[in-house]
Amino acid sequence: MQPIGTDPDPMKYVQPPVSPALNDPAVRRRLWSRSSTYVGEGYFVCRRLRYTSQYKEIPDGSSAITSLTVGPAGEVYGATSGETAHVFVYNPRPPFDAVALLAVLDGETDIRRSLVWEKEQTVLCGTRCTGRPSPDWEGGALYRIAAPGFYADAVQEWPRGMGQVERLCVPVPGEGIAALAIDRLRQRLYGLSDRTGTFFVYDLAAASLDVRRPVDDTWLFSENLMATPDGLVLTAGASGHLVRYDPQTDLLETTTVQVPSYPGRSLYARIDSWVYDAASGRLYVGDKADGLLYWIDPKTLETRLLGKPTARIRIRALTAAPDGRIFGMAGQDDDVASMFVYEPATGELRNLGLPLSCIEEKRYGFNFDSAATGAQGELYFGESERSSRLFVYFPAYKAPATCCGNPPTA
Amino acid sequence: MTRTVKATAADAGAAEEPAVNAAMIVFDKLPLSDTCWSLLTGPDDRIYAAACTEHTGGVSAYLLRYTPAEELGKGKLEYLFDIGDAVGEPAHNGRATQCKVHYCFLADPDTGILYGATHLSGGPRGEPGYSWxxxxxxxxxxxxGSFLFAFDTRSDRILWTDMCYPWEGSRCMALDHRRGLIHGVAFPRSHYFVYDLERRCHTDYGRTGSVNPQAIWLDSRFNAYTTDDFGNVLRFNADRQRLERLEIRLPCAAHSDGWHNVVYDVVEDPRDPDVVYGIPWNLPARLFRYRMDPSGGVGEMADLGPALPGQPYKETATFFSDHVGGLVFGQDGWLYYCVSDMVREVWDVVSDRRCLLMRMDPATGRTEKIGLLKFGDFRAAYVARSGITSGGRILMGDVINHPSRLYEYQPPTSPDRPTAAVPLRRWG
Structure with missing residues (x-):
């Protein structure tokens, strides 16, 4: 470095020769317009977490959407983490297109991957505490929340009410709930505790709890429970070994199958996100160690690495479009998110770019921790920020060869 | 040698406002510099400015110092140091450059230290730009990342440097010199952070929105304030260490939903540290007065009307082309500021620019046009920040010219307006 106060070295400002064309603003505009950063395939809407603009949003610091699930009627339930956990429902249908707050769970801070739809207008959630718990915190609890529903036939004068909250139990005292999954056929709720990875079963009909064992003796496990429609439940223990619970045999079994990982990285391999694809019967999984995408056949436990769709090291949110495409969000807390799509028909894995909503609010999507698919094929991504929104993504569909009898324009 | 150009009465066109009696001080030795976002009166009463180079790859920001002389434009301009070299990120290292100091100069009156933090957007050397x-x-x-440097204005030494926020630039900052804290907003993710000068580390308090606020300001208890994308006031409660959204907003035009009403520039009322005057980055920008309540209330916001009264609605106005900035109180009690409405994408084309120096009487709300910043054929584009010395000299930082430059102005004295000292600005 030159001594302070001496004149700048003129040689520093001699630039490598560039084409005079770059002095033309139009050329520069073209260069940038060909290098778009944002998701330009399909489009995003973001919804504030409030009923209408007359209402306050779920407060900043408590609005990170860390669990999402969709009911069969298309209503989208969400749960938040932060200073106080909140549960809400989004009704996408007109005249609502609104988020209704259902519950404020005082004393609870986190609901992560632990929200499931139980029955009409009712969801179940499990809590945990990521900070230092208060001395009187018993452990993560199971809650049942019944929503009052939406009633209206005009754009205004809708009745409003909060949900009814029922605290069911604390499955593993002193520990939080890392993940929940539901088997509605058998009326069972499956869960994992967040410290020891203890697997538990809650019988919804009998209201009884059965606490099994940690899924791995080392307490190294993935904070996700993957469930299939026929009742199989999977997670991964140390080194990415799959652990399977079969309701037919009632056995929790650690298998010899390891999830895909880069050489030398299985130690860090965790299931970060997942989605069940009904068309293929496969579980698509996002990896926490290196941001890999792979699938697992839950019956045979065959796995197939599909690739690494972005430069990010985590895939925190995955969901499936009705046509079988798998959409995901990659990135960790201090990242800007990178959205991607996997097309099973062609095997193509594409980075779509940075999510950006321009409807309701121009907002970049930097952090997402949850995803779900709506009843009409729209995809929901839960933003996970100090002040968060619900992002709704409408995937693009290939234009037909002809449109209204006319050939598509070039 | 410093090139200065003085405006004359002959510059005043018949159909437009007269030229301001001001001087232009050009950064001749930094031919590629293109903006001067940050300008601040230092703790030593001299003017510090950053010569930034964001539209040419591979060039760092440079710290300059200007000491006014009796005659406008005849002061001493010193080129102090290359900021990239100073923080260990030289401009030719292949990475996006430490090309700017945005609104991130901070003056510590107790120690005489000038702090500065770097910002991004300049491309790597040889590249046509940078996609953050x-x-x-x-x-x-x-x-x-954004690097902070501590420059001792008493000894002209760089005391230390540190990365204050990784991977991102610092957009704006405020200094709580009593607690040893720097408040900042990072770009591009708009996270609010607080840097602890003693522990040399930062704490992240989360995102403010998608559009960076352009200023952070302080009340008498050093609570810090900024805004979200819709002009909602955010306060960092210094005692509770908590960022909170207040139920109060900056004013905006009735036809607007308030989006992009982020704060652009704010200046402290010389008579009351709990009152600020400011302007949002919006169209048309409306001046505001905000009386803060350091005890925890939301305070009172007053809409003082458009910064340029009578300006008709213009469909082609944009956030890029129209700015109001450079707010500074003169010793005569007037609030001085610059209004621009013709910044163009084509740089150095100056024929149709208009950058008006204006002033407002806070007692009455009356505004006056002083004139255009115009020097022969050259017209200023816009001014983002201004500073004032104890001698009452106002310096303005230029944006969008090669090389970058300052404008120097001396408000006239008036026997019916007693002069009063202007406090040292506590934010960038």
Whole structure:
């Protein structure tokens, strides 16, 4: 470095020769317009977490959407983490297109991957505490929340009410709930505790709890429970070994199958996100160690690495479009998110770019921790920020060869 | 040698406002510099300015100092140091450059230290630009982070440097010199952070929105304030260490939903540290007065009307082309500021620019046009920040010219307006 106060070295400002064309603003505009950063395939809407603009949003610091699930009627339930956990429902249908707050769970801070739809207008959630718990915190609890529903036939004068909250139990005292999954056929709720990875079963009909064992003796496990429609439940223990619970045999079994990982990285391999694809019967999984995408056949436990769709090291949110495409969000807390799509028909894995909503609010999507698919094929991504929104993504569909009898324009 | 140009009465066109009696001080030795975002009166009563180079790859920001003389434009201009070299990120290292200091000069009156923090947007050497989202965490070309430097204005030494926020630039800052804290907002993710000068580390308090606020300001108890995308006031409660959204907003035009009503510039009322005057980055921008309540209330917001009264609605006005900035109180009690409405994408084309120096009487709300910043054929584009010395000299930083430059103005004295000292600005 030159001594302070001496004149700048003129040689520093001699630039490598560039084409005079770059002095033309139009050329520069073209260069940038060909290098778009944002998701330009399909489009995003973001919804504030409030009923209408007359209402306050779920407060900043408590609005990170860390669990999402969709009911069969298309209503989208969400749960938040932060200073106080909140549960809400989004009704996408007109005249609502609104988020209704259902519950404020005082004393609870986190609901992560632990929200499931139980029955009409009712969801179940499990809590945990990521900070230092208060001395009187018993452990993560199971809650049942019944929503009052939406009633209206005009754009205004809708009745409003909060949900009814029922605290069911604390499955593993002193520990939080890392993940929940539901088997509605058998009326069972499956869960994992967040410290020891203890697997538990809650019988919804009998209201009884059965606490099994940690899924791995080392307490190294993935904070996700993957469930299939026929009742199989999977997670991964140390080194990415799959652990399977079969309701037919009632056995929790650690298998010899390891999830895909880069050489030398299985130690860090965790299931970060997942989605069940009904068309293929496969579980698509996002990896926490290196941001890999792979699938697992839950019956045979065959796995197939599909690739690494972005430069990010985590895939925190995955969901499936009705046509079988798998959409995901990659990135960790201090990242800007990178959205991607996997097309099973062609095997193509594409980075779509940075999510950006321009409807309701121009907002970049930097952090997402949850995803779900709506009843009409729209995809929901839960933003996970100090002040968060619900992002709704409408995937693009290939234009037909002809449109209204006319050939598509070039 | 410093090139200065003085405006004359002959510059005043018949159909437009007269030229301001001001001087232009050009950064001749930094031919590629293109903006001077940050300008601040230092703790030593001299003017510090950053010569920034964001539209040419591979060039760092440079710290300059200007000491006014009796005659406008005849002061001493010193080129102090290359900021990239100073923080260990030289401009030719292949990464996006430490090309700017945005609104991130801070003056510590107790120690005489001038703090500055770097910002991004200049491309790597040889590249036509920099995509901050596209290069996110890319290990070779990505901007490494915002670096803070502590420059001792008493000894002209750099005391230390440190990365104050990784991977991102610092947009704006305020200094709580009593607690040893610097408040900042990072770009591009708009996270609010607080840097602890003693522990040399930062704490992240989360995101403010998608559009960076352009200023952070302080009340008498050093609570810090900024805004979200819709002009909602955010307060960092110094005692509770908590960022909170207040139920109060900056004013905006009735036809607007308030989006992009982020704060652009704010200046402290010389008579009351709990009152600020400011302007949002919006169209048309409306001046505001905000009386803060350091005890925890939301305070009172007053809409003082458009910064340029009578300006008709213009369909082609944009956030890029129209700015109001450079707010500074003169010793005569007037609030001085600059209004621009013709910044163009084509740089150095100056024929149709208009940058008006204006002033407002806070007692009555009356505004006056002083004139255009115009020097022969040259017309200023816009001014983002201004500063004032104890001698009452106002310096303005120029944006969008090669090389970058300052404008110097001396408000006339008036026997019916007693002069009063202006407090040292506590934010960038």
């Amino acid at each position: 989202f596209g290069s996110w965490h890319e290990p070779h070309r990505s901007f490494l």
